[in-house]
Each structure stands twice: as structure tokens, then as C-alpha cells.
Amino acid sequence: xSVILLTLIVHCLCTCLIGTCLxxxxxxxxxxxxxxxxxNTGSASASDYSAVxxxxxxxxxxxxxxxxxxxxTFKDLEVKLSPRPMGYNIPDLGASSPAxxxxxxxxxxxxxTQATHSFxxxxxxxxxxxxxxxxxxxxxxxxxxxxxxxxxxxxxxxRERLFSNQVSFSLLGGRVEHxxxxxxxxxxxxxxxxxxxxxxxxxxxxTRNFIYMNDAARQDEVDLNIGLQTSTRWRLNAGLLVxxxxxxxxxxxxxxxQYMVIRGLNEVQVRGLQGSDSYPFEQSxxxxxxxxxxxxxxxxxxxxxxxxxxxxxxxxYTLWSxxxxxxxxxxxxxxxxxxxxAYEYQMLNGQAARFGIQWSPSPIPEQDGRSxxxxxxxxxxxxxxxxxxxxxxxxxxxxWHIQFHGLVGxxxxxxxxxxxxxxxxxxxxxxxxxxDNLTDPNTQTPYPEAQGxxxxxxxxxxxxxxxxxxxxxxxxxxxx
Amino acid sequence: xxxxTRDLLIKKYGDLSKxxxxxxxxxFYLLIIGHSACEAPPVPQGYFQTQSVDxxxxxxxxxxxxxxxxxxxRYLESLDGYWLHYSQVSTCVDIGSSLEQINRSLYLVKVIxxxxxxxxxxxxxxxxxxTPVISVQARVxxxxxxxxxxxxxxxxxxxxxxxxxxxxxxxxxxxxxxRFEQNLLDPMPTEPDDERIFDMDNDGEIGVTLYIGDTxxxxxxxxxxxxxxxxxxxxxxxxxxALSVTEQYIIDASAPICKTAYQTRSNPQRSHFNRIxxxxxxxxxxxxxxxxxxxxxxxxxxxxxxxxPSRLQVMEVxxxxxxx
Numbered sequence: 001x002s003v004i005l006l007t008l009i010v011h012c013l014c015t016c017l018i019g020t021c022l023x024x025x026x027x028x029x030x031x032x033x034x035x036x037x038x039x040n041t042g043s044a045s046a047s048d049y050s051a052v053x054x055x056x057x058x059x060x061x062x063x064x065x066x067x068x069x070x071x072x073t074f075k076d077l078e079v080k081l082s083p084r085p086m087g088y089n090i091p092d093l094g095a096s097s098p099a100x101x102x103x104x105x106x107x108x109x110x111x112x113t114q115a116t117h118s119f120x121x122x123x124x125x126x127x128x129x130x131x132x133x134x135x136x137x138x139x140x141x142x143x144x145x146x147x148x149x150x151x152x153x154x155x156x157x158x159r160e161r162l163f164s165n166q167v168s169f170s171l172l173g174g175r176v177e178h179x180x181x182x183x184x185x186x187x188x189x190x191x192x193x194x195x196x197x198x199x200x201x202x203x204x205x206x207t208r209n210f211i212y213m214n215d216a217a218r219q220d221e222v223d224l225n226i227g228l229q230t231s232t233r234w235r236l237n238a239g240l241l242v243x244x245x246x247x248x249x250x251x252x253x254x255x256x257x258q259y260m261v262i263r264g265l266n267e268v269q270v271r272g273l274q275g276s277d278s279y280p281f282e283q284s285x286x287x288x289x290x291x292x293x294x295x296x297x298x299x300x301x302x303x304x305x306x307x308x309x310x311x312x313x314x315x316x317y318t319l320w321s322x323x324x325x326x327x328x329x330x331x332x333x334x335x336x337x338x339x340x341x342a343y344e345y346q347m348l349n350g351q352a353a354r355f356g357i358q359w360s361p362s363p364i365p366e367q368d369g370r371s372x373x374x375x376x377x378x379x380x381x382x383x384x385x386x387x388x389x390x391x392x393x394x395x396x397x398x399x400w401h402i403q404f405h406g407l408v409g410x411x412x413x414x415x416x417x418x419x420x421x422x423x424x425x426x427x428x429x430x431x432x433x434x435x436d437n438l439t440d441p442n443t444q445t446p447y448p449e450a451q452g453x454x455x456x457x458x459x460x461x462x463x464x465x466x467x468x469x470x471x472x473x474x475x476x477x478x479x480x
Numbered sequence: 481x482x483x484x485t486r487d488l489l490i491k492k493y494g495d496l497s498k499x500x501x502x503x504x505x506x507x508f509y510l511l512i513i514g515h516s517a518c519e520a521p522p523v524p525q526g527y528f529q530t531q532s533v534d535x536x537x538x539x540x541x542x543x544x545x546x547x548x549x550x551x552x553x554r555y556l557e558s559l560d561g562y563w564l565h566y567s568q569v570s571t572c573v574d575i576g577s578s579l580e581q582i583n584r585s586l587y588l589v590k591v592i593x594x595x596x597x598x599x600x601x602x603x604x605x606x607x608x609x610x611t612p613v614i615s616v617q618a619r620v621x622x623x624x625x626x627x628x629x630x631x632x633x634x635x636x637x638x639x640x641x642x643x644x645x646x647x648x649x650x651x652x653x654x655x656x657x658x659r660f661e662q663n664l665l666d667p668m669p670t671e672p673d674d675e676r677i678f679d680m681d682n683d684g685e686i687g688v689t690l691y692i693g694d695t696x697x698x699x700x701x702x703x704x705x706x707x708x709x710x711x712x713x714x715x716x717x718x719x720x721x722a723l724s725v726t727e728q729y730i731i732d733a734s735a736p737i738c739k740t741a742y743q744t745r746s747n748p749q750r751s752h753f754n755r756i757x758x759x760x761x762x763x764x765x766x767x768x769x770x771x772x773x774x775x776x777x778x779x780x781x782x783x784x785x786x787x788x789p790s791r792l793q794v795m796e797v798x799x800x801x802x803x804x
Binding site for chain 1: 518519520521522523524525526527528529530531532574575576577579584609611612614733736737739740741742743784785788794796797799
């Protein structure tokens with residue numbers, strides 16, 4: 001009862017006090033081959049350095065471990081765009097054009113069709129430091145080979161037309177291939193209760209640039225000095241592990257949001273403006289990348305009497321509603337529950353077969369308005385095995401896994417209306433980029449091309465998406 | 481290293497291999513099914529039909545084709561009546577480069593001519609457009625326009641005899657946000673607390689408010705002195721040169737960038753005006769839609785297509801014209 005109460009209190013406190021996150025490779029695929037084969041469960045059952053991520057308190061499940069793994073990911077993610085009907089392009093109105101005409105777009109409107117690959121290496125360590133009740137550990141994920149679809153920042157609406165002009169996956173693909181570092185410590189408070197605390201680390205950058213423009217009409221000719229400062233951003237990862245008896249374990253974990261922030265300030269001097277209040281003027285920069293949302297995990301692990309069957313159930317609550325996109329703009333995502341079920345069969349001599357299934361609903365609602373976020377419900381099936389060999393009383397295990405992420409196909413259509421508001425920074429619905437009242441100076445009449453809806457939104461009038469991800473990997477773990 | 485011998489490995493992992501192999505078969509089967517099941521569904525065609533501008537264009541062409549051509553065949557005794565005066569005044573803005581900005585103003589002018597040729601002209605600005613400078617567009621709000629106009633000048637004169645009498649408007653001072661004793665001679669304010677500055681457009685902000693771009697407001701005062709000089713090229717039309725000088729004092733702005741007063745130069749070589757009679761007298765265009773004997777800006781703006789481009793042509797920006 002006290003555990004449930006404590007859990008609720010911690011949940012409420014964290015929900016009330018702390019803010020947002022985007023998927024990390026651990027959140028999407030798991031840590032190591034064991035965790036990945038077991039459907040990314042582990043808050044109660046992790047038994048090596050992977051507990052640094054799953055639940056720091058679970059570091060008490062084992063003594064010391066050192067491991068390294070390599071995973072390969074194949075992503076066949078597809079976004080298909082509906083054909084654009086005639087008459088909605090941004091017209092070329094010469095100097096009067098309120099937006100860059102469609103004819104001058106640098107890149108062709110596109111979806112996402114190309115399959116991509118990536119390699120990631122992980123390594124981790126946990127140690128008891130020669131004590132009975134204390135554990136410490138660290139965990140590192142390093143992208144070895146990036147997908148070609150890794151984009152640092154994008155707009156999710158018509159503004160992207162002038163950049164990539166592409167509709168692409170928002171929370172999957174290359175965006176999750178980034179550096180992750182975590183540290184943790186755990187302490188056994190009593191026979192049945194262990195607590196753990198840790199942190200994830202993300203880089204933070206501040207750039208201050210000094211720009212001089214000799215001719216405001218020649219913006220390709222500037223003198224530029226760049227200043228760059230980097231630091232780190234630490235975020236909490238904490239958990240509890242309750243072991244009422246030898247056969248049951250209960251785990252609860254909280255992970256704070258984590259992301260990389262790039263802040264910047266450009267100081268711009270333009271000759272001709274000297275002596276005015278706007279000399280120099282400043283441009284601010286605020287970009288968020290590698291965003292991982294806050295998560296609460298509630299986990300149960302059951303071990304059979306002979307300790308040969310193990311069943312794990314993790315319920316992960318992810319607070320996507322706090323999500324900030326790359327430009328720090330809030331979006332209309334919903335919080336989700338993701339159930340994960342895993343089964344492990346331990347045979348003689350440390351051999352193990354592992355199976356898992358996971359359901360991960362998408363936090364992204366129907367995209368019938370201005371934005372074009374892309375994400376699917378995912379069904380994840382996983383399988384793997386472990387092979388443990390004793391060497392001089394210590395254990396060396398080799399594990400492998402393969403995961404199959406099936407993305408449930410999904411379609412979006414922009415809402416048809418009789419009147420569209422002009423695009424403003426806070427506009428939520430599909431919006432018009434050319435004012436119907438725009439007047440031709442030659443005829444003093446409204447431009448016919450400006451009547452009705454004109455939008456360069458790459459997701460207009462609709463799109464569909466789906467695909468699959470296959471991840472496989474191997475891991476070597478030394479328990480000592 | 482006995483544990484690495486082949487027999488031992490088979491013994492150790494044989495059972496496991498069977499189970500894993502079965503699992504792999506199942507997984508492979510699921511992959512085959514899943515791959516087709518997880519493909520992106522066919523794209524929706526969308527609710528949007530082809531949007532054609534043909535009808536609108538047809539309407540415009542109809543209006544354009546209806547653009548009246550001058551059919552006035554004789555000179556009247558005086559200029560009395562309503563005229564549309566379209567001025568395009570070029571100014572060079574120096575921001576590193578010299579860029580051209582054109583002020584396009586459409587005035588409705590009511591003229592009363594005295595026997596000796598002197599003109600009393602009442603100017604109503606129906607529309608004032610400023611071309612953008614480096615994509616920044618300044619706009620004159622209606623409230624400002626309505627607070628400045630109408631203006632009356634009495635220095636105009638028409639001299640000579642048909643077919644080409646000469647016209648001079650005399651100086652016309654358009655004053656924004658200041659009370660001068662002598663409109664042409666008093667110095668411009670240099671301090672925001674100058675007592676002569678007042679809230680002319682009644683928007684609660686000192687001086688007048690000009691929109692700069694989409695989000696910025698400049699609170700300012702301005703004096704623009706213009707002089708139009710030309711000749712009658714037809715019984716219902718006067719063409720000529722516009723001489724114009726503008727002085728500004730920006731008191732404050734909603735953003736620092738809008739408080740900048742750029743250096744400007746008049747560009748008389750590219751400053752022109754056209755004036756067309758629109759009261760129907762002598763067979764001229766008749767913009768008096770309601771036939772009440774008066775013409776207002778509403779009537780003018782609703783019939784713009786009768787003027788552009790058949791009678792009045794717009795001069796495009798040419799930055800080269802500002803090169804020193």
C-alpha cells in the first residue's frame with residue numbers, strides 16, 4: 001500500500017513540477033540485446049548495466065557488469081503525398097508576391113521513400129565498488145553510422161517549403177540516432193526496497209555571432225565572427241525496486257525530459273543604420289533537437305519457482321503533450337500508455353530464449369490542419385537469445401536480438417473550408433499564404449491568382465505513411 | 481578452452497537452437513505479412529478540387545476591356561469639376577546600396593478655376609501605396625489617410641490656350657502629426673516632446689502611426705511638399721512631372737528596427753503624374769455612380785479597373801535609376 005501511495009505521490013509531483021521530451025534510441029529499441037529482445041522491458045528485471053537506463057534501482061539485481069554491443073537498424077519508412085490539385089500554388093506576382101512563388105522553390109515537394117540504415121554502438125558498466133548495498137553505473141550510446149534521413153530541425157507546416165519541402169517522420173528515423181550518456185547509482189535500503197537515482201546528459205550549445213554587412217542589398221557579402229560555447233544538460237532518472245519475495249519484483253521509474261538545446265544570438269551591424277536604435281540589431285536562435293519526453297514506467301517481473309520462466313510487464317506512460325518541436329513551438333500531442341510484455345526461458349547452463357511484444361500508440365493526432373507531423377502506431381515484436389559461459393567463476397554472455405517494428409498505415413487529409421485565414425505564427429488550421437485582397441498595382445484590382453487558397457504546405461492536400469523498422473544486434477556482457 | 485569444442489557447443493545449444501529457429505521462422509513469417517501490412521496506405525485524394533482562376537480572370541478581362549478610352553473631343557472653358565490625379569514619386573533610399581522606393585498616390589481632386597486661371601484644388605487621397613524596400617513594405621493606414629485629407633491648395637494655375645495649356649499646382653504640403661504655423665517654412669521637430677506634435681490619427685499614439693512590414697508600427701511626423709507641373713495632353717488629361725521632398729521624424733516605434741530613419745534623396749527624373757477628368761463633363765469618364773453630382777473615393781476605388789491600365793500605367797521599381 002505504501003509503495004502504491006509513494007508511486008502515486010512521485011508520479012503526481014513529477015507531473016506537476018517538471019515539463020517535456022523526443023525519443024532516444026534506448027526508448028525506441030531498448031538497451032543491449034537482452035532488453036531489446038524482451039520488448040524493451042527492464043524496469044523491474046534489468047540485471048546488468050542496462051538498469052542505468054531502465055531503472056537505476058535495478059542495478060541491485062546484479063553485482064558488476066561490463067558490456068558492449070553493436071546494433072544495425074534497417075528503416076523502410078514511407079511517406080506518400082497526395083497529388084496537389086491545380087490552382088493552389090503560390091503565384092508569381094512579381095515584386096508584389098507576398099511569399100516566394102512556387103516556381104522558385106529550391107527543392108521539389110517530396111515525401112519519404114528511401115530505405116535507410118544505421119549502426120549504433122553501446123557500452124556500459126555497473127559496479128558494486130566492493131560493497132553489498134551500493135551500485136554505480138554508466139551507459140553510452142554512440143551512433144557509428146548515421147541514416148541519411150537525420151535532420152536537425154524542421155518546420156512542420158508551409159514554412160518548410162522553402163527548406164527541405166518534404167514531409168517526413170517526426171519521431172522516428174534518423175532523429176533518434178544521437179549520442180546518449182547516462183549515469184546512475186543505486187542503494188539497497190532494506191530487504192525489499194532499493195532506490196536508484198541517475199541522470200542523462202545531453203550537450204548544450206550557445207553560439208554568439210558577430211556580423212557586419214557593408215551593403216544591406218548584398219546580403220551574400222558579410223564579415224562574420226563566430227563564438228561557440230558548449231555545456232551539458234543533466235536530467236533526472238530515478239526509480240524504485242520492490243522485491244516482496246524471490247518470485248516477484250516491482251519497479252517504478254521516472255525519466256525527465258531531455259533534449260539538446262542550441263541557443264544563439266547574432267549581432268548584426270548594417271552600414272547605413274549606424275546612429276539608429278537598431279544599430280546593431282540582434283537575431284536570436286533557439287533550436288531543440290534530440291528531444292525525449294518524460295516517462296513513467298511501472299513494471300512487474302515474475303520468476304517461476306524453478307527460475308526458468310520469467311515474465312515481465314512494463315507499462316510506460318509518456319508525456320508527449322509537453323513536446324516541443326525543433327523551434328521550441330508547442331504542439332498538440334497526446335500523452336500515451338505503452339504496454340510491453342516479455343517472456344524469457346532459461347535453460348541449463350545459462351542459455352536463454354527471449355520473446356517480447358510491445359504496443360506503442362502514436363501521440364500525434366489527425367493532421368487535418370496546418371501541421372504535417374508524421375508518426376504511426378507501432379507493434380513491436382522481438383526475439384533473441386542469450387548464451388552464458390562461465391570462465392574462472394565469472395560469467396560471459398553473448399546475446400543477440402532482432403526486433404520488428406510494424407507501423408500501422410495512416411492517412412491524413414487537410415480540412416476543406418470555405419474560407420482560410422492568413423497564415424500567422426499562431427494559426428493552427430490550414431492557412432492562406434496570399435491575401436485575397438492583394439491588389440495589382442497595374443490594374444488596381446485584386447489579383448485573380450490570389451483568390452481562394454494558396455498554400456505551399458508540402459502536406460497539402462493530404463498524405464499517408466507507414467513502414468517498418470528492423471533492428472538487430474549483438475552484445476557481449478561480462479558479469480563479475 | 482574445452483567449452484569451445486564443437487560437440488560441447490552442439491550439446492549446449494542444440495535445444496536452444498531449435499527453439500530459436502522456430503522463433504525465427506515465426507518472426508520471418510510475421511515480417512512477410514507485416515511488410516505488406518505496414519506499407520503506407522494509398523494516399524487520400526483530398527477534398528480539394530482544382531481551383532481555377534479562369535472565371536475571375538474572365539471577369540477582370542471583361543472589366544479591362546470595358547476600360548474607357550478617352551472620347552472627349554473638345555476643351556472646356558475651365559478645369560472645374562472632379563479629376564483623378566495619379567502621382568508616382570520616386571525616392572532613392574540609401575542603405576549601403578541606393579534603392580528606389582515609389583510612392584503611388586491616387587488623389588481625387590475637386591477643381592475650381594477662377595477667371596484668370598487660378599485654381600483652388602481640394603485633394604482627397606483615395607489610396608497611397610509605398611513600394612517595399614528590401615522586402616519591407618510600409619503601409620499607410622486608413623485612419624492616417626482620413627486624418628490628413630482633404631487638403632485645399634490655392635496656388636495652382638492653368639495658363640496658355642489649347643491644345644496644350646500648362647498646369648502648375650503650386651506647392652502642396654501634406655503634414656502628418658504636426659501643427660505648423662507656416663507649413664512650408666517651419667522647421668521639423670527634433671525632440672519627441674515638441675509641443676507641435678499631436679495625435680493626428682487619434683489612435684492614442686503620438687504623431688501618426690505607419691505600419692512597417694507585418695508587425696511593426698512607427699510613430700512619426702512627416703512633411704511632404706509636392707509640386708506638380710505639366711500640360712494638358714488631351715481635353716480630359718494632364719501629364720507632367722512631380723517634384724517632391726519628404727522630411728520625417730520618427731518619434732518612436734514598436735520595434736527598434738522600425739525607428740530607423742533612412743537617408744533618402746528625391747529622384748525627380750522618375751517622378752510623374754497623370755490627371756484625368758472623371759466627372760463626365762465634355763464626354764469624359766463619369767465616376768459619379770449615384771449621380772448625386774459629387775464623387776467620392778468609394779466611387780473611385782470601385783471603378784479602378786476603368787483607369788488601370790488603359791488610362792494610367794504603373795511605373796515599376798528600378799534600383800538602377802538610383803545609382804549615383
